[in-house]
Amino acid sequence: MTGVSILGATGSIGVNTLDVIAGHPARFRVVALTAYSDVDGLAAQCIRHRPELAVMVDAEAASKLRNRLRQAGVETEVASGPEALETAASLPGADTVMAAIVGAAGLLPTLAAVRAGRRVLLANKEALVMAGPLFMAEVTRSGAQLLPIDSEHNAILQCLPHDYAGDLDAAGVRRLILTASGGPLRTLPAEAMAAVTPEQACAHPTWNMGRKISVDSATMMNKGLEVIEACRLFSASPDRVDVVVHPQSLVHSMVEYVDGSVLVHMGHPDMRTPIAHALAWPERIESGAPAFDVTCCPPLAFEQPDPQRFPCLALALQALRAGGGAPAVLNAANEVAVEAFLGGRLRFDVIAPLIEQTLAELPAPEAVTLEDVIALDAQARRVAGELSGRFQQ
Ligand code: NAD
Ligand code: MG
Secondary structure (H helix, E strand, O other): OEEEEEEOOOOHHHHHHHHHHHOOOOOEEEEEEEEOOOHHHHHHHHHHHOOOEEEEOOHHHHHHHHHHHHHOOOOOEEEEOHHHHHHHHOOOOOOEEEEOOOOHHHHHHHHHHHHOOOEEEEOOHHHHHHHHHHHHHHHHHHOOEEEEOOHHHHHHHHHOOOOOOOOOOOOOEEEEEEEEOOOOOOOOOHHHHHHOOHHHHHOOOOOOOOHHHHHHHHHOHHHHHHHHHHHHHOOOOHHHEEEEEOOOOOEEEEEEEOOOOEEEEEOOOOOHHHHHHHHHOOOOOOOOOOOOOHHHOOOOOOEOOOOOOOHHHHHHHHHHHHOOOHHHHHHHHHHHHHHHHHOOOOOHHHHHHHHHHHHHHOOOOOOOOHHHHHHHHHHHHHHHHHHHHHHOO
16 A cells, blocks of 8 residues: 655645545555645545545644544544644655645645655646755655656656656657647737736636646746756756647647657646556556547647747746746746736736846845755745835736
């Protein structure tokens, strides 16, 4: 039995993970579940899966959960506070940890799982964007097994040789090609971007995801973060990673080899597929995703992203090339901007200018240690918060 701890259990990835696990009761056992404050969601999951530990970051929510579970006769221990997330990430029985907290809040718990040398299923791309080199150094040091859940990176992992050891040239790879759906605003005229509402931005045409990543998909910052993620995961330089827009979201990414072969990973846009792949790796298990009928497949289109309409993609590449702490600044500014947009305090079309100005105020700062990264994240949030006042509606 593999013990699984799920950080961010009540979110879109968390729920999909529990769905896959529920299909394999003899193979997986849930040992810990965490959430921010969704008492109803976490209580139902605890009653169903009986973990040893449940963590609610919010203390009031934790005490409600404790009462709820006591009434239901469930013996799960309930803890609260951000430190308890790290306990859940490194619990002795947690062989596999699903890192599915959204945003920078996931960095320390994800690193705790890495440092404990577990199999880490990485959905929380922001942690890797913020702390890339030091995150990967911890993976090497601890011997943790890092498997990407992001559909593109999971697809690339599947298209690379099994023994890929971080050298694209040695593996005969010319480039990694990330596909992007283009999000819900792909064909919206640039002048209409100012009036985009959170509901429009979150209405993704092919994927059903949490609100933050949905906005990132609408700005295409998500693809920018994913280029950085790909460079870190596969030791690729930025010029070896390309992005193509593929609105059908059936090709999840590709690897082009020097002999002209292009290996393509296809499937329904269903996160249970990469989740099942990483949970069982190197074996294969049923994910619950429907079978894929190629004869019913719509025509597949591939096109270049439009840099005018989606400036966030270029900003991410700029931060990647600047190096040092620039990706952490980019990520923090983006989180501030997206939160302000979702809260109705910032127009959609000024998300990119806000990030650009934050990067200009904090150009490529050093960020060597974890403390540097955390301090820089806080500083970039302050700068972006001040700047957002100027862009306010
Ligand atoms: P979501 O908003 O649906 O869920 C987020 C989870 O994190 C919830 O359980 C929530 O309680 C918890 N959380 C939120 N803030 C927290 C905090 N401050 N401290 C502790 N826990 C907190 O998000 P999601 O769509 O499931 O995405 C999770 C991560 O996976 C993100 O990093 C996202 O980029 C990545 N990802 C998601 C998808 C997808 O299909 N949803 C695909 C690829 C990658
Ligand atoms: Mg993705």
